[in-house]
Structure formats: C-alpha cells, structure tokens
Amino acid sequence: MDKYDDRDFLLDIYAAQAEELAEKAKIRDNVDEFNLDDAFEIINEHFVERMPCDRLSGAVKEEGKIIWQHQSRLHQEFWQQTGIELELMYQLYSKWLEVFIENLNPAFTHTREIENDYYNDIFFNEA
Secondary structure (H helix, E strand, C coil), rough: CCCCHHHHHHHHHHHHHHHHHHHHHHHHCCCCCCHHHHHHHHHHHHHCCHHHCCCCCCEECCCCCEEEEEEEEHHHHHHHHCCCCCHHHHHHHHHHHHHHHHHCCCCCEEEEEEECCCEEEEEEEEC
C-alpha cells in the first residue's frame, strides 16, 4: 500500500507539522505556553485559508474561547480535483488545529461542532 493512501500516516504528518510550528512560535516569543488571546493571534498567523475576501472562514474571539468558523465548501474544489475524500480533508484540518493549539498550551481543549454549511473549531482553556 502506498503510504500516502494511509490515513493514519497522513494524520501523523499533519500532527507533527502542527507540533513543530507551535514549538517554533514558543521559541520565537520566548514563552513556555501562550494564553488564549495570544493563541488567537498565533492561529491567525499560521492557519490561512484562501483570501479574506472569500469570507469562507474566520476566527471569533469570545470570553474564554476562540471559535474558528469554516464554510464546509472551503477548499472543496481542490480536494475533489485530486479525488481525495472530503472527510479526510476535514479530519486533517481538525487534527492540525487540535495538535497546534494543545502545543501552544496543554490546558487548551479543542472540539469541533458541525452546523449546516459550517463547521466550528472551538478552543477553550479547561483550567
């Protein structure tokens, strides 16, 4: 089996890259962990989706949490052109965000909610 057909292998690659970037951000900013406000800025620096004018995704900061709302068709056409399942795309994005935020601060939790045409990645501090 080709290793790129292996879903777990791909999830591991996304997780490793997210962990690496989070660690680099901590080194750059000379911190052991980020608070939620700073994490919001770091996510915006690292997770760019299309052009802002497309309005297919965006982050909202609320008291004690960050909500990253994505329209479900975001990048869909690119993944479909390659014949990749859209579910895999969603899993890879979710894994990257989950690992990235947890490495910015282990007290942060990530959950995903799906609502009609949107899915929301929600980050909050459990402490």
